[in-house]
Amino acid sequence: VAKAGEQPRVFFAGLPMGHEFTSLILALLQVSGYAPKVSDEVLNQIKGLNLKANFDVFVSLSCHNCPDVVQALNLIAIYNPNTTATMIDGSFFQDEVEQRKIMAVPMVFQDNEHIGQGRMTLEEIVAKLDTNSAEKDAAALNAKDAFDVLVIGGGPAGATAAIYAAR
Known part of the structure; x- marks a missing residue:
């Protein structure tokens, strides 16, 4: 998913159905200019993140906590040009799930390093990424x-x- 004339920074590996369908729709809306429902302070903090990272989120389409994490990382990728976010449906990529020893979802990786799992809010993720x-x-x-x-x-x-x- 990308703005016209820009490289894509939000990716969906698998079919974003079930609970993740909302993540796809929100990504499309936000890329096209629809304002997210977060405070200006959090949005400025996202824009000011000094990092270059690729985020992978392993999900299950029946997971109730996964959309919050996927949508948070999508928002970070949309508003911070040095980041990408990829939602990976674990049922389609079993080899990668076994290789990374994923036992629970959502499981978040930053540049192939595990940084968190389970329910996380946007503010918690940004605080974890913002080193200062x-x-x-x-x-x-x-x-x-x-x-x-x-x-x-x-x-x-x-x-x-x-x-x-x-x-």
Whole structure:
């Protein structure tokens, strides 16, 4: 899947049917300019990722968690020109599944190195890929004004203290 005049960066190895059909439709929409339903902050973080990588996601068409991971990596590939994302249906590529010893899906590989498996959100994947995200978070926190009051606790007493402190 690619924008007109660009090299494709989103690939589907196998038939994207079942739960993965939505991933195909979203990839087509997003490549054609449809805005994704993520915050501008996350989108800017994706665009600012300083990496050149090829992602492979092994899926099963009956998996309920796989579309979230596939769609997240597709979004990264669409908005970061140095990355590609390939959804691989494990039932079509049994030799590769056995070679990589895949026992559960979704299984994510970055440049043929295992980086994660199971349910992952876009934010979790981006945080894992962004090597200096902790420094960015610290800088954002340091840019804020000093706090007058800090309420620790979330029970009734903490809520009451927060209400009275806000007055």
